[in-house]
Amino acid sequence: MHAETAYLFRHALVQAAAYHMQMPSDRAKLHDLAFHLIEHAFGGPAPEPARFDSEGCWESPAHATDVVAAELAEHARLARLAELAPDMRAAGRLQLYLRRAVQHSLRLYQTDSFVRACEALAPMLDDTERGELLRRAGMELHRAGQSVRGESLCREALVTAQATQNERLQARALSTLAKLLHQTGRVAEGEQLQKQVLGIHRQMRDHASEAVELGMLSEVYRETGRIDEAEQVCLQAVDMLRGADHRRRLGKVLTDLAVVYDMQGRLELSEQTGRRALGIHGEYGDRLLEATTLMNLANVLRQTGRMAEAVEACAWSVAIHRESGGRRGEGDGLGNMAILFRQSGKPVEAEQHYLRALAIHREVGNPRFEGLTLGNLGNLYGVQGKFDLAERAYLDAVAILGRVGEVRIQAMMRGNLAEMYRTTGRVNQAEKEYRLALEALGQLGDRLQIGKLQCGLAKCLVAGGNVIDARKAWASGVAILKEFKQDEELANVTQEMREACAKAGVLPLDKGEA
Numbered sequence: 001m002h003a004e005t006a007y008l009f010r011h012a013l014v015q016a017a018a019y020h021m022q023m024p025s026d027r028a029k030l031h032d033l034a035f036h037l038i039e040h041a042f043g044g045p046a047p048e049p050a051r052f053d054s055e056g057c058w059e060s061p062a063h064a065t066d067v068v069a070a071e072l073a074e075h076a077r078l079a080r081l082a083e084l085a086p087d088m089r090a091a092g093r094l095q096l097y098l099r100r101a102v103q104h105s106l107r108l109y110q111t112d113s114f115v116r117a118c119e120a121l122a123p124m125l126d127d128t129e130r131g132e133l134l135r136r137a138g139m140e141l142h143r144a145g146q147s148v149r150g151e152s153l154c155r156e157a158l159v160t161a162q163a164t165q166n167e168r169l170q171a172r173a174l175s176t177l178a179k180l181l182h183q184t185g186r187v188a189e190g191e192q193l194q195k196q197v198l199g200i201h202r203q204m205r206d207h208a209s210e211a212v213e214l215g216m217l218s219e220v221y222r223e224t225g226r227i228d229e230a231e232q233v234c235l236q237a238v239d240m241l242r243g244a245d246h247r248r249r250l251g252k253v254l255t256d257l258a259v260v261y262d263m264q265g266r267l268e269l270s271e272q273t274g275r276r277a278l279g280i281h282g283e284y285g286d287r288l289l290e291a292t293t294l295m296n297l298a299n300v301l302r303q304t305g306r307m308a309e310a311v312e313a314c315a316w317s318v319a320i321h322r323e324s325g326g327r328r329g330e331g332d333g334l335g336n337m338a339i340l341f342r343q344s345g346k347p348v349e350a351e352q353h354y355l356r357a358l359a360i361h362r363e364v365g366n367p368r369f370e371g372l373t374l375g376n377l378g379n380l381y382g383v384q385g386k387f388d389l390a391e392r393a394y395l396d397a398v399a400i401l402g403r404v405g406e407v408r409i410q411a412m413m414r415g416n417l418a419e420m421y422r423t424t425g426r427v428n429q430a431e432k433e434y435r436l437a438l439e440a441l442g443q444l445g446d447r448l449q450i451g452k453l454q455c456g457l458a459k460c461l462v463a464g465g466n467v468i469d470a471r472k473a474w475a476s477g478v479a480i481l482k483e484f485k486q487d488e489e490l491a492n493v494t495q496e497m498r499e500a501c502a503k504a505g506v507l508p509l510d511k512g513e514a
Helices: 003-020 024-041 064-081 089-107 111-124 127-143 147-164 167-183 187-204 207-223 227-240 244-263 267-284 287-303 307-323 327-343 347-364 367-383 387-403 407-423 427-444 447-463 467-483 487-504
Strands: none
Touching (some): 064 111, 127 147, 127 167, 147 167, 167 187, 207 227, 207 244, 244 267, 244 287, 367 387, 367 407, 407 427, 427 447, 467 487
């Protein structure tokens, strides 16, 4: 053993032995002394932070003692155990610095330290504060990828809130649980809880909280293909949040609305709305919403050909999630980075990022994005001619997305699978997948995606010799793409259609009857 290591090891043993040789009362005095010396060295006693059930409690100002709050709490705990302070001064100091430790670790995104401090503090609080503390701990665990443990704490918070008959706390606990259920694939159950939350806010006439919940509900609507409904609730929320008092909440709803506009193909409006949201998040230092908005903005920049800006925005978002320990957000970002690499002609880097994203999605239990990433990986394999791998990825994606009720994205993956079948000469399988996808999108009313798939089906029907139906599908698809001003998409599918017609020996579908 190295001499220095041996010294440190023996020194620790000697220190521990000397400590335990002291009488409990003497040890308590030492802890009491250490507490006062440390507290004095960091500027004296910290102020009491706001109660956890008060408005804005999670943005309490920092204090110099916060960096040693956990240490001070431990000294106070050990002094209290020996009943050195029967007047409960030690108990008060313990609770004060546990509260400070909770706030400080949350401010630094130190999830494990935050949860430890919450668990130590929770038994000392009344039901109202304990419910809110457990709710926030559950939310942070979920964000960090520990969804099972996070859900357990959220459900405990809900039970505590219901026992207090505090409607505001019940709404917050239900909302957090609803989002967790939604993001772990239980979309219908999450939507049901969110509607309960809306009912509570309306009954309380808390219009600001109702507006934020409408924005969250729009996420469920858009991810289950109800795009028009998603836009309606977002616009309703924006209207409810007019005025300076609600600016921070408005930023969150604008982030949701920007995604809706993106999904509708209204890219200029999506970018304007996203940048407006980004400015608000920057004003309030809301790093996590900033990361989410940057990721959405990167997608718009990618679609409008500004790849360098898209990569920069995406990398910035991933860096924020990593810094804050947000595994779910990091996984989403890596998947988006992979798309950028693929479109930039870097297939090796793209595959690496897809696989890293998949590993995180599986680790944290994020089936929606697991299915989406598998589908995107299938696209990469298809372009590379690795059709067996592509088919396996698409089929797995379709199965996963079906289990979690992601009808719209599942339909899009079926369309990708159909195109791969057409490319590899499996026309009957291709037509079957196209029609299943179109049926699903027809029920959702997603006209833009229907237009794209109609054009794909037309190419498939040409290959199968059914030119009459191919012309009908083509005319329907083109009309929709023109309606949505999808000029680039229309140019691409027209070129593909003409190649398919030339191969089949028929006139192009836009040139009249064969």
